[in-house]
Amino acid sequence: MGPGGPIVVFDGVWLAFDEKEILRDVSFTLRTGHTKIFLGASGAGKSTILRLTLGLLKPDAGRIFVNGEQIEAMSEDDLMQVRADLGMVFQEGALFDSLTVGENVGYKLSEELQWPAERADGRVREVLGFIGLTEFIDRMPSELSGGQRRRVAIARAMAAKPRILLYDEPTTGLDPITSLTVDEEIIKLRDLEGVSSVLVTHQLRDAFFVAEHAAKKNGDVTFERADRGKADEAEFIMLKDGRIHFEGNASELRAAAGTDGYIASFLS
Amino acid sequence: MQSWAKDAVLEVQEYVRLLARVGRAVVTPPFYYRDTVQQFDAIGIGSLTVVLLAGLFTGMVLALNSGITLDQFGARSMVGRLISASMVKELGPVLSGLMVSGRVGSGIAAELGSMLVTDQIAALRALGTDPIRKLVVPRVAAGVLMMPLLSILATGIGMVGGWVVSLLQFHVASTIYWTSVVQGLYIQDIWMGVIKPIFIGFTIVTIGCHVGLRTTGGTQGVGTATKLSVVASSVAVIAVDFMVTKVLIVLMY
Numbered sequence: 001m002g003p004g005g006p007i008v009v010f011d012g013v014w015l016a017f018d019e020k021e022i023l024r025d026v027s028f029t030l031r032t033g034h035t036k037i038f039l040g041a042s043g044a045g046k047s048t049i050l051r052l053t054l055g056l057l058k059p060d061a062g063r064i065f066v067n068g069e070q071i072e073a074m075s076e077d078d079l080m081q082v083r084a085d086l087g088m089v090f091q092e093g094a095l096f097d098s099l100t101v102g103e104n105v106g107y108k109l110s111e112e113l114q115w116p117a118e119r120a121d122g123r124v125r126e127v128l129g130f131i132g133l134t135e136f137i138d139r140m141p142s143e144l145s146g147g148q149r150r151r152v153a154i155a156r157a158m159a160a161k162p163r164i165l166l167y168d169e170p171t172t173g174l175d176p177i178t179s180l181t182v183d184e185e186i187i188k189l190r191d192l193e194g195v196s197s198v199l200v201t202h203q204l205r206d207a208f209f210v211a212e213h214a215a216k217k218n219g220d221v222t223f224e225r226a227d228r229g230k231a232d233e234a235e236f237i238m239l240k241d242g243r244i245h246f247e248g249n250a251s252e253l254r255a256a257a258g259t260d261g262y263i264a265s266f267l268s
Numbered sequence: 269m270q271s272w273a274k275d276a277v278l279e280v281q282e283y284v285r286l287l288a289r290v291g292r293a294v295v296t297p298p299f300y301y302r303d304t305v306q307q308f309d310a311i312g313i314g315s316l317t318v319v320l321l322a323g324l325f326t327g328m329v330l331a332l333n334s335g336i337t338l339d340q341f342g343a344r345s346m347v348g349r350l351i352s353a354s355m356v357k358e359l360g361p362v363l364s365g366l367m368v369s370g371r372v373g374s375g376i377a378a379e380l381g382s383m384l385v386t387d388q389i390a391a392l393r394a395l396g397t398d399p400i401r402k403l404v405v406p407r408v409a410a411g412v413l414m415m416p417l418l419s420i421l422a423t424g425i426g427m428v429g430g431w432v433v434s435l436l437q438f439h440v441a442s443t444i445y446w447t448s449v450v451q452g453l454y455i456q457d458i459w460m461g462v463i464k465p466i467f468i469g470f471t472i473v474t475i476g477c478h479v480g481l482r483t484t485g486g487t488q489g490v491g492t493a494t495k496l497s498v499v500a501s502s503v504a505v506i507a508v509d510f511m512v513t514k515v516l517i518v519l520m521y
Contacts, residue, residue, distance in 0.1 A: 053388070054393070055392055055396050056393055056394070076393075076398060077398075080396045080398070083393070083394060083395070083396050084396055086394065087394070088391070088394040090387045090390065090391055091387065091392075092386065092387065094386060094387035094388050094390065095388075095391075095504040096388055096391070097382075097386075097388070107395055108395045108396060110396065111300075111395075111397065111402075112396045112397060156395075157394075
């Protein structure tokens, strides 16, 4: 899977819970190093797409490919291999209450990958440094603010260097300044670490910021407006009643608001 | 009625599926040894006080009641025999089981339920961990291995409680009491006292895990799951006690 090659593919995916259809014939392709941003009203099926990508849910119909592997019919044991290259940031962080920040971040390294303690500790400090929370390594999750918890969740998801990161409403409930720091972490991971991202949000400001900014590292990391080619690597998908209502880049989404009442009402 | 029956069948099906997954996880790696040791401590050592207190007072009240009755037949020296037979075969395992179901079964359901509704279980799976192996198997191992030990300790302290009451209330000499205790026991009784808590421990822990992992509805759901776990496992302790007793009587007596 080279740069720009498909890394996550949904092909005609349908899912219903009891009588309620959540996703109807959803198809899209995430390319390596690119970003897909899912927008839509609550209950539109956005978070469900992340859970399907991880194999936490199975579709009723359709095919899902992650890293070239067809996953929808895989057993839980086989899915563990696929998940090795995936990281997910859950809506409220979903940090383990009984573990410290450092143990949370290093969980996969020490528990699943069996890294020696020294190596795991080094990587934990590295990723906590990346998100600027090294001094919180021995704190418990209950001692962190909402924004810090989200950032620790990002650190945990990225610790094992996955090639795909899934973000479920990472800025919901955060103040604008804290949201911006979370957005910047997402951009840094994408642009400096080459991580492919799927971002689910209904925070438009954050969605457009992630789509239209790029991170550069010249000593310090700086964020600037992305050029056209870079901005095209971030695609928006708007879901409505379980179907894809719109797919395109940020400029196309703004343009569509002129002709599409639903998008216009969403963007306003 | 039809919906109730469907729900009941679904619960049984999911419980059996959980048991099958536990069975598979017990014999195939990975194993989480550190979590297992932590559960030994949480379930075994953590339940010690409540089980010992229950055992002590049960032995004492048993001596008190049976002593008065036996006294009417001039058989107060037989108190020890009655206590040992009752405590070893029945009261030790069942009362420790009920205590553990209240303390451990509810705790497991609440803990796993909270983890489920806060997405921690999903996070575990996303990080490549099978929650059955990481959360359920260590608790089942601890429940199965610690429950017999707790039951033996409850039985032992119950006999001591009975001895104290026999000595102080009925003035039965210590040697007579303890001789009577030993005379009242058969090897089959001891086996029954050891085997029954294994099944009881397994039942309490697996019900707690099953209920916890099927929690829905946020924090209110966690409360409901906790209550359900205590009720279901308490009833199951008594039902399992009856069934295992019946089987052991056929096999051993």
